[in-house]
Amino acid sequence: MKFFRSLLAKYMLIILLAISIVQISYLGVAIFVLGITKTASGEFSSDVLLESEIEEQWHTEANNIKQASDHTVAEFFQKWQEQYPTASMFWVSEEGNLLTSVNVKEQLPTKWTPAYTTQFIKERYGGNPFTVMAFLGGDVSNGFIVLEISREAFNPPLIKVYDNYGSFLLFGVIAVILFFIVVSLLFFKGIRKRLLHLQEAMEIRDVDGLPIEIHVKKRDEIGQLEHSFNRMVCELRDSKQRQQKEEQLRRELIANLSHDLRTPLTKVRAQSYTISKETLSEEGKQALKAMETSIVNIDALIENLMSYTLLMASKYNFEPKNINVIRFVREHLTTWYPVFEREGFTIDIELQAFEPNEWRVDPLWLGRIFDNIFQNVLRHANSGKYIKVTTESTESYRAFLIEDHGQGMKNESNAKGAGIGLSIVDVMVKGMGLEWDINSNHSGTKIIIKNVIQSAKLGK
Template identity: 85%
Template sequence: MKFFRSLLAKYMLIIILAISIVQISYLGVAIFVLGITKTGTGDFSSGVLVESDIEEQWHAQAKNMTNATDDAITQLFQKWQEQFPTASMFWVSEEGNLLTTWNVKDQLPAKWTPAYTTQFIKERYGDDPFTVIAFLGDDISNGFIVLEIPRVAFNPPLIKVYDNYGNFLFFGVIAVILFFIIVSLLFFKGIRKRLLHLQEAMEIRDVDGLPIEIQVKKRDEIGQLEHSFNRMVCELRDSKQRQQKEEQLRRELIANLSHDLRTPLTKVRAQSYTISKEALSEEGKQALKAMDTSIVNIDALIENLMSYTLLMASKYKFEPKDINVIRFVREHLTTWYPVFEREGFTIDIELQSFEPVEWRVDPLWLGRVFDNIFQNVLRHANSGKYISVKTESTACYTAFIVEDHGQGMKNESNAKGAGIGLSIVDVMIKGMHLEWDIHSDHSGTKIIIKKSAKLEK
């Protein structure tokens, strides 16, 4: 049953139908030919005219005409006329007089001389029409009778059919071929329409970004493909739901973990402040300073973890507006300048104005971007003791360049291997429709934050 529902079975049915129509057509032609070749009953009912048989019959019946009268000859001619409608016959007496004619279209002389008779026989011999001359009875005094049949009557039945119905047969065959082509086109057009419908369904997405299910109307190969597509959509939807549940659990876990970590961290910071008021040895002061640094780093990590979770959930507040980025970065650097000075960094700042000087960004997001980059320099490039913040303007973009002389990053990817702080930078920069590049080697790291000139237009 599965095979009979397939497209292959349907197309084979079309082919069998076309072949059957051709076979029925040929069978009809054969029956038609057999029907028209039946010329009656008696001596000439075979349907296929043979010259020798006709000649023999004509001579035999002429010989039996012992009583050659006009009525007897007329009856003989009439009998042959019924069998051969295109035949013409006439009777010439012994004296050469043209006595009786039947269906004669040519102009014959009323008086047949020996010379004319000889010429007539010479012209008709082996020519068209087929001519038979026979004497009446056993006595030549009765004269002779002549039978003329157009040679086209001796053509095979198929040739006659083709001559009479050739156009009909030709257009019939063309009609069968056109029928097969049209049915095939309709068949494949239906297949193409269903495939295009399936393609459209694959391209349409619902609110979750998943393809929609398609209605299965048939159970052939395309129907099975549509069923498999629907099953895939259901599996994707189930997977999406599981992913959303897992994502929600992860966010809740991170939020709870951050809250649980901040509580003891606050207590540790308070105890550290209390200890700092006591009299400590030099080693104790160094240990307390290291502990404070660790507390600050842990707090920053927790903050980054919370921020990254909110960004991934699209719940981090985003309020873009047009700001003077040169002024913004210069003011933001003033808060970091003392920090780098305290760590002994050489600070190189060259903020040259460029056009357009206004970027449409969220000031809090852009500030967070530079904060994370500067924190990354303090933590991972402290050995180089150098930081540079410059501007760059080209025909393609305007940019800020932050460069250090640290040992570089092991991985030059924008987010991968660069820590959660730079992962947040990557998400925020893309969210503000900016671009950034990282170039890092053993001699240092260069971070370029740029805005394309195309976006300005």
């Protein structure tokens, strides 16, 4: 049953149908040929006229005529005409006079001379029509009788059919071929339409971002492919739901873990502050300073982890507004200036005004972006002791550039957590419709935060 539902079975049915039509056509032609070769007696004759037999019969029957008269010859001609309706016959006397004639279409002379008779025999020999001459009663004095039959009468029945109905047969064969072509085209057109429908279903996405299921109409190979596609969509949907549940559990775990870590971290920070009030040796002061640095780093890591989790869950508050970014960055740098100065950094700030100065961004997000970048410089580029913040204006964008003279991001660092900090930068930059680039090598790192002009975006 599975085979009979397949496309192969359907196409084989088309081929068998075409072969059957051809066979029926040939059978019809055969019946038609037998019909036109039916004899007067009602029997089918498959005999082909032979020139030698007709010639022998004509001579024999002509010799058997005993009395040469108009009546006798007329009856003889009538008998032959019934057997060969298209044949022409005539009788020429010994004196050369044209006597009885039957079905003669060409103009014959009433008086036959020896010269004309010789010329007639020469022209008819081996030509068309087939010509037989015999002396009447076997006696030269009775003159001679002539039988003429067109050469086409000696052709086989199939050749006669082809000559008379060849154009119909040709059109019939062409019609069968066209029928087969049309049926094949319709068959493959249906296959192509179903495949294109399946392709469209693969490209269309549902609200969950997955392809939509397709209605299975037939149970052939394409139907099995559609069924497999639907099964794949169901498996993808189930997998995505499991992934979403796992992601939700992971976010809740990170959020709870971040909250649980901050409580003991706050206690450790309070205890370190109490210890700092006590009289400590030089080594104790250095150990306390290292502990405070670790506490700050851990707090920053927890904050980044919490922020990244909220960003991925689209739960981080986002309130864009138009702000003067030059003034905002300048004011934000004042809070970091003492930090870099305490670490011995050379600070180079060159902020030129934009045209216009206003960007539509979330101030908290933009501040968090610069905070993460500056923290990254402190942790990983501290060896270079240099930071530069400048602006850049082109026809296509307005940008802030942050440069350092560290060893580059490819070099290993004792500080941890830079990866998640820059991941937060990436999400926030793209979330506000900005762009950013990082160029890092062994001589330093340059980060560019761009606000692409609207006309340049449309050009892309």
